[in-house]
Amino acid sequence: MSHAAPHGPPTGFIRTHVFSLDHKVIGRQYFDLALVAVLTGMVLSWLMRYHLAWPKAALPGLGVLSPDGAPSGVMTPELYLRLMTMHGTIMVFFVLTTAPFAAFGNFFLPIQVGAEDMAFPRFNMASFWVTFVAFLVLVSSFFVHEGPSLAGWTAYAPLSAVGKDAGPGEGAGQTLWAISIAIFCVGQLFGSLNFIATTLDLRTRGMSLARMPFSTWAWFTTSVIGLIAFAVLLPACLLLILDRVAGTSFFVPGGLVVSDRLVPHAGGSPLLWQHLFWFFGHPEVYIAILPGFGIVSHILPAFARKPLLGPRVMIGCLISIGFLSYTVWGHHMFVSGMNPFSAILFSVPTLIITIPATIATLLWIGTLYGSRLRFATPSLFCLGFISVFVTGGLSGLFLAQPSIDTYLHATYFVVGHFHLVMAVAAMFGIFAGVYFWFPKMYGRMMNETLGRWHFWLTFIGVYCIFMPMHYLGLAGNVRRYAVFSDDYLQPLMPLHRFITVAALATGAVQLLFLGNLIWSRFRGVPAPDNPWQATSLEWSTSSPPPFDNFGGRQVVVSHGPNEYGVAGPADFIMQDAPPGGQGA
Amino acid sequence: MGRLFAVVVTLFTVVSTALFVMHVWWLPPGISVVGSGVDRQINETMIMAGALFVISQLALACFAWRYADLGDARPVKTFPGGATPMVVASILLVGAEIVALTLVGSKVWAQNFMVDADPHALHIDVQAEQFAYYFRYAGADSAFGSMHPALINDANSNFFGLDPANDTTARDDIVAASLVVPVNRPIQLTLHSKDMGHSFYVPQLRLQQDFVPGMVIPLHFTANRTGKYEIVCTQLCGLGHYSMRAYLEVVTDERYGQWLKEQAP
Amino acid sequence: MSAVRPPERTAPGMTGVWTGIAAILMTFAALVSALVVRQGDGGDWRHFQLPPILIANTLVLMASSVVLWVGAHEPEARPARARAALALALVLGLGFVAGQLIAWRDLAAQGVYLATGPSGAFFFVFTALHAIHLLGGIAGLVYARRRLVAGIPGRTVDAAVTYWHFMGALWIGLLLTLAVSL
């Protein structure tokens, strides 16, 4: 806890680039980790989609990569499930928690509140490296005997708890999964601690809570949610590990016969795991989306050239969504065998969450009214975010009702729902953030033409992938199936092939983004300090910011972040402009 | 750019709404009374959500078209009334929707899961295992033999762990691999799992319920149309999850009686 | 960092400790609810005798809190006294951990191991996790004492002491939970 100790710029490669205490370096490290993770997860999804569409077709090279998982190149059902488990786990934990929250939050939260660094730089560094180790542990399960777990990202017990008799991958692979997630929790707890203390204690003069940018509010709320959520997942994973390696039975009931052997465990409760997991799991999905809320609320005004409608209401929405997210976890368990009456008790708050979500959506749409909307890649992704969030959110309205969920649970309707809100809306939030903040993070502009192509093709592509999944679900197509051999699923195969084609095409489009990212990092046009004419503090410093963020300048804040569309020579007021005055 | 966005969003909205409205892909026809309640609930939600979907996407499209920056110095306008109408509309509209959906939906849910089965219901025991279902009928004595996990043995088809040597009630229990039920007769299932979490899902019944190892879970339904339907497992239970399936055969009373006789040990 | 900012606004150490306390409380709340669920679930809950040494351990831990409370409440004004208090608390804390190890050996002698039954499992999980967090508190005391010796201003001692008191309170809560349910 060396918060008060002023640390000068370090020297040496290790100290500046590897074990750096600088929040900006740590933010970029998180960003790179998220990129590696998202590419891994995306490639896994291609393999999955290919297999779903053409289950009997061999994939050249797959037999070499995984001789036992795909003898002769055709994927076995267990390999499919392992890829699916890794896809979900990598995407939820190592992409959607790291990119919008840990990466952008680390880089920009201290700058946006006018601090020189995080409150606890050492914890911050530890947070990244612990997360990195967690990623390595997870990925290493590809290389152990029988490969990674096949129990899905939710790792329901007893499948995940009774050991290798349960199926291939339930030996070492599942243990590594549980260890990786436990380590991940520690990393994110350190991160949340830092975000909270920094927001509360290191704000510069004049930066009252009400003057914090929306993105800061979102990261702050997210870190409070994360603090509680990861603090619950951590002990749950520890208990799971003990069940697996120490012979305890927290989650394994008595009298099970697995692979013709009576399991020695007795008395545990599989539903206990589900409760602990979803008590974390539901808040986790808001950990994924709230930074997106913040990013859109932060970016949209700068491109609409007018203040966000209802700034305080928006903050209220963030906080109430965060609060409510702890009351709804049972909506994942309507048909799990828990008390049917509690289904209604969980359904009502789930439906109530749609109220702040709707208010937030209407505030964004209302902000567009009467604006002078500039179309650039960041604003396009914000508009896309709103569109897909509405679509995906509305499909949540079906699932939130137990009477309907008895039909739709565990179908592709759910898969369509969560990909639209999470894999697309939250991802669009990240994309908007990347295109918006890249100039500040790397000192160079991204290529705008490539960016627009990336937006249009991705926007069309993701609707083609994930909208049809709702139709599949309505027709009763169940999820987590390696092959659709059931009679009633046969007529749906053409739709599956359409989805696969769309997924492969959309995936290929991401190479545009990747290319743009790499090219611009080294060859992009040097960025001015404030390319978007935005108001918050990150735009008051150089691109990229100096080591102490403001070059020794004491920043004094006299304005809120929302002062766009004002009369005067410029139509906006920087937060650190003198009171009443303009310019910066 | 704004116009392009508006066109693309409108196109999506129209196409996807049309595919819903035309029922191009839709639920298979239902075969139970409670199931038609579920269908009604889905339809109502579809209409409400569809309306919100269309309105908000079109509003987004309109504003993107109308308010694109053309480089003119026109001043920006705020939304008439500011944020208040949004908040009030959301709370009232969505609030009313929540109340309406919950009141009606909870009844449907209660019929499926919160009321007891008809007292004269036909009792059938279900055992789920990696990766099959087995169904047990009580036989002539209308009593089920008790289950002993230690005796479960797939090799000699003792899927339920029965002990006919010592347990007289177990001797006439009928175990089948298909769920054969008489039409229009209330059925009471009792779900057991031998190993993992599994699930009982018959899309045509609009019914889904997990098996939880260590728990005994009741489930009831009444099928009102004869036919052969698939029971599929929807809870990830291992590598053969995708192939875990059985058939629900809804037959006439006569056919049922005949089938039962054929099965008797 | 403190050069330009009024120092009284810069107490992230305290905020950090309270935030950490919130997270740790959440972790143990999850474990206690797991215990309640598990106890009601199977008929295999086995009661056993809590090792008597736990009483002594508890007294030692409470004593360490008292020492800090009396000795380290104004570290800036009376640094020598605070240094001594920190050192003494540290020794007592290590004594507590050693006592917990003895309690584990006691249980093993009774034939209660981690996998013997759910009650024993919860005992080991609770005590081990608490001990790990307590070791963090010991590291905090060491760190705070080093800064005190070096004369670095700030509220590190207060933060470390707050955490330490919390560890004591948490232990008493856990012990009561275990005593009631085992």
Ligand code: HEA
């Ligand atoms: C970012 C992630 C994210 C977000 C934001 C949400 C948001 C919501 N989710 Fe989702 N959900 C997931 C990620 C997410 N979900 C995941 C990952 C799963 C599955 C996990 C698994 O099983 O593997 C899941 C599963 C899931 C289920 C369980 C389904 C099942 O397994 O059977 C349910 C059930 O209630 C649900 C409901 C909701 C609801 C009601 C919302 C609401 O918050 C949505 C609110 C938004 C809206 C309602 C749209 C707002 C705008 C408008 C409506 C405009 C209005 C216009 C006018 C009034 C004109 N979700």
Ligand code: HEA
């Ligand atoms: C963030 C979360 C995320 C993302 C992005 C994706 C992306 C995709 N997912 Fe996935 N998926 C999950 C989360 C996600 N998924 C989860 C949690 C499950 C459940 C697992 C389980 O059941 O256990 C699942 C399951 C799942 C299934 C169901 C498997 C089954 O039930 O049998 C399918 C099937 O088609 C699928 C397909 C796809 C496809 C085609 C893509 C993509 O290819 C779409 C195209 C990609 C993008 C639009 C984004 C790419 C982004 C970038 C290239 C850069 C981003 C930049 C930074 C991070 C800096 N996914």
Ligand code: CUA
């Ligand atoms: Cu049984 Cu899936």
Ligand SMILES: [Cu+2]
């Ligand atoms: Cu949820």
